[in-house]
Amino acid sequence: MPDKHLSSQFDADLSLLSTRLLEMGGLVESQIVHAMEALNTFDVDLIERVLEGERRLNVMEMEIDEEISNVIARRQPAARDLRLLMAASKCVTNLERAGDEARKIVKRTQRIAKDANAPKVNIAEIKVSAEMASNVLHRALDAFARMDTTAAEQIIRDDEAIDNEFRAFVRKLVTYMMEDPRTISPGLDYLFIAKAIERIGDHATNIAESVVYVIKGTNVRHVPREQLELDALRS
């Protein structure tokens, strides 16, 4: 049996890490909101704020990774506890990459703002996908903090909806571009913005998959979606 005292110290370490992860996730979420708002308004201050936020995320990534290393070195966990900490480290990387995508969105927004030929694209689908991506990211981190596999498996299934919005937006963009070829170049900026949002959804999915990995010891990345659905029906 594990030493009670050591074990509760370990729990305290985990709880601190979990708080830090949720904090970092909160920052990524607000980066997504601000990036979408910047795309809507082309507000220069907002763009600068996202770029600044990204630098804070980079620092947080290094700090949390350092804390994870320290916990491993200090507590020498095995089996599931170790898997949890290694998954937390990959989780931090996913958050930082999701933050990179928010940065890419404002960089593309800057280009669109400068382009006189930029089409007046209705960004309804982009907005919907951004909200969905932000939502799944939040839920994925929450599932990670609570190690809730049921919630995690639902998130993996929900990512499909974000991919569908992405495809719908690409079809719409193609129509715009065909009608007025001058819009092709700025259209690609919109395309990469939509792609960045789809990627944020992928990062959320990665986090959700790691929950299943920690708990079940199997890597759900490579279980077909249909199998997950069958498992959900059975459970």
Next chain:
Amino acid sequence: MPDKHLSSQFDADLSLLSTRLLEMGGLVESQIVHAMEALNTFDVDLIERVLEGERRLNVMEMEIDEEISNVIARRQPAARDLRLLMAASKCVTNLERAGDEARKIVKRTQRIAKDANAPKVNIAEIKVSAEMASNVLHRALDAFARMDTTAAEQIIRDDEAIDNEFRAFVRKLVTYMMEDPRTISPGLDYLFIAKAIERIGDHATNIAESVVYVIKGTNVRHVPREQLELDALRS
């Protein structure tokens, strides 16, 4: 002082892990070659071979990650050794994701093959970037295996060339699309193929950055490129 016997066992573990990583990297490299060949010839068997290879990469990812966990649990390394193992785990994820990109290339190739309007795009730039991406991936893994920071820093600088090829190809695609709007939709398939290759370069860069992190304990991701160049001049 560390126990000599334990330390040489640890070295043996590391050497085995290093071999497995290079083996996985070799498979990713051949995936890139086959995916590019498939884009050139639309050979159905080659496409199937890449899809099959991707499944093998998924299995390898799980196996190597399991081995890394085992080494940490068994040897309880601290400081740099622990950083090395955690970096190896992120390295495996990068390799698996690079493999995902090869899969995306053949999936887009399948779509292009079916599309009667697909433009006869000269894929020279894509080929060049794919070769560069494969090359930096190989060198990044090699630098990781030897923990060679000088090589790693050079790789981080070289990634810029891949990004430049990507941008050149996008400009060419825009010209094609503007000349004949029927080519817009298949053109986007080519665009995402070019993007996939650029991503492979990014994964190689991530691996190279982790070498610097392990050795210097600083995260080079967030050091501006110009600073790296200055450091290179000084050293």
